[in-house]
Amino acid sequence: GAVVSQHPSRVICKSGTSVKIECRSLDFQATTMFWYRQFPKKSLMLMATSNEGSKATYEQGVEKDKFLINHASLTLSTLTVTSAHPEDSSFYICSAPTRKRPDTQYFGPGTRLTVL
Amino acid sequence: DAKTTQPPSMDCAEGRAANLPCNHSTISGNEYVYWYRQIHSQGPQYIIHGLKNNETNEMASLIITEDRKSSTLILPHATLRDTAVYYCIVRGANFGNEKLTFGTGTRLTIIP
Numbered sequence: 001g002a003v004v005s006q007h008p009s010r011v012i013c014k015s016g017t018s019v020k021i022e023c024r025s026l027d028f029q030a031t032t033m034f035w036y037r038q039f040p041k042k043s044l045m046l047m048a049t050s051n052e053g054s055k056a057t058y059e060q061g062v063e064k065d066k067f068l069i070n071h072a073s074l075t076l077s078t079l080t081v082t083s084a085h086p087e088d089s090s091f092y093i094c095s096a097p098t099r100k101r102p103d104t105q106y107f108g109p110g111t112r113l114t115v116l
Numbered sequence: 117d118a119k120t121t122q123p124p125s126m127d128c129a130e131g132r133a134a135n136l137p138c139n140h141s142t143i144s145g146n147e148y149v150y151w152y153r154q155i156h157s158q159g160p161q162y163i164i165h166g167l168k169n170n171e172t173n174e175m176a177s178l179i180i181t182e183d184r185k186s187s188t189l190i191l192p193h194a195t196l197r198d199t200a201v202y203y204c205i206v207r208g209a210n211f212g213n214e215k216l217t218f219g220t221g222t223r224l225t226i227i228p
Contacts, residue, residue, distance in 0.1 A: 034216070043218045043219060044154075044218040046215050046216070091157070093160070095159070095160075103148075103165065104165070107159030107161070108159050109159050110157070112157070
């Protein structure tokens with residue numbers, strides 16, 4: 001299957017700082033990528049849809065000015081959590097479909113963010 | 117809201133078949149049934165999907181009832197590595213741009 005990577009795998013930061021998470025499609029091009037958030041013992045919640053070369057589409061209740069998404073190339077999307085607070089601590093996961101298999105989404109391994 | 121209902125947890129003995137049920141009574145004619153699983157602290161992994169017919173791949177089998185209101189994922193010979201949360205998801209056919217809506221899933225524990 002297609003490979004999606006995320007960097008970093010885990011990050012700890014101080015409250016008020018910004019954190020950037022990268023999502024890369026290693027062996028395919030992704031015009032669309034999805035960003036999810038998962039709190040402990042909860043299910044995945046879609047945050048936004050990232051589209052290469054255009055603005056991201058955010059789900060209701062997700063602050064676009066706080067969670068900045070950039071999809072500058074066909075293999076890279078970034079999520080920046082600005083002015084992070086402890087309540088932003090979560091597991092952030094990205095996914096993307098491939099052109100060969102548009103019916104299937106491939107997920108990254110996730111990034112564990114802890115805000116102190 | 118998720119369109120599926122799954123039992124919160126199940127146990128299965130190692131080596132036996134694990135049968136995970138899912139109800140999707142409001143599924144539309146053009147919507148597919150997808151199964152993903154998530155091993156602890158990892159990203160979800162695609163397992164299988166189907167529309168009407170039963171499907172089988174190297175990981176599992178998917179049995180969809182004739183009225184399409186429910187389905188069962190079958191792991192034929194469960195191993196300890198199959199311990200995970202299994203998500204049954206109904207989605208449309210707008211492939212590529214269709215988002216996945218995750219419910220609470222079934223936490224499957226394989227017992228040695």
